[in-house]
Amino acid sequence: MPVSVSIRASARKVHGLPSPATLRRRVGKMLVAAQIPDAEVSILVTDDKEIQILNRDYRDTDRPTDVLSFALREGEGARFAGDALGDIVLSAQTTARQARAARRPFLDESTMLLAHGLLHLLGWDHRTPAEDARMRAETDRLCIAAGAPPLFSKGGVDAAGRSVPMTRRIRR
Numbered sequence: 001m002p003v004s005v006s007i008r009a010s011a012r013k014v015h016g017l018p019s020p021a022t023l024r025r026r027v028g029k030m031l032v033a034a035q036i037p038d039a040e041v042s043i044l045v046t047d048d049k050e051i052q053i054l055n056r057d058y059r060d061t062d063r064p065t066d067v068l069s070f071a072l073r074e075g076e077g078a079r080f081a082g083d084a085l086g087d088i089v090l091s092a093q094t095t096a097r098q099a100r101a102a103r104r105p106f107l108d109e110s111t112m113l114l115a116h117g118l119l120h121l122l123g124w125d126h127r128t129p130a131e132d133a134r135m136r137a138e139t140d141r142l143c144i145a146a147g148a149p150p151l152f153s154k155g156g157v158d159a160a161g162r163s164v165p166m167t168r169r170i171r172r
Contacts, residue, residue: 002040002083003027010047011092016099016106017045026111026146030118033145040084041118051091066094067113069120088117104151111148115139 005020023043031037048064056062058070068089072081090113099109116139126132140150 002031002038003043004041005043005045007045007092008047008050010049011045014092014096014106016096017092018107018110022107023110023114026148027114027118029146030115030142033142034118034122036085038083040082041121042084042087043114044087044089045092046089048091048093051089051094054089064091064094066091066098067117069117071121071123073121074123085118085121088114088121090114090117108143108148108151111143111146112139112151115142115146118142 003024005023007017007020011017023045027041027043028037031039031041051068052062052064054068055065058068070087070089072078072084072086090110095110095113096106099106102109116135119135119138119142124131124135124138126135136152140153143150
């Protein structure tokens with residue numbers, strides 16, 4: 001199966017957590033939209049404590065974060081990756097806090113974070129303003145493909161598949 005999902009017991013306590021099947025379907029739709037339907041992705045939904053350890057050990061940042069990506073197609077072992085893109089680790093606690101702050105459903109927030117993580121697995125980055133703008137547009141495109149509303153645009157995409165920038169804040 002191209003997408004596998006594991007949820008730690010500590011993450012299962014978070015209200016509104018989507019089922020593994022829902023997350024699997026959404027990421028599967030993103031892979032189709034990215035034209036790599038047979039690519040393999042592993043998703044781990046965990047808590048702030050575990051993601052903080054990973055963030056500290058792999059990024060030298062000793063605090064929890066929302067999502068981390070571990071690409072298998074980079075570095076010395078890349079030639080052995082085959083169809084495997086890598087692993088995405090999502091903190092259920094941070095995702096829930098961000099969803100509440102944005103007044104967005106947990107599923108929509110987690111979909112956006114999974115799209116963001118998937119793009120990192122594909123080699124995308126956001127180190128410059130131009131890279132960030134392109135990555136936000138592609139995140140929106142993947143969210144729309146997965147059935148979630150876009151976060152960074154007003155929901156439309158142009159003829160080239162890029163998201164249409166939001167021109168004013170939408171009240172909910």
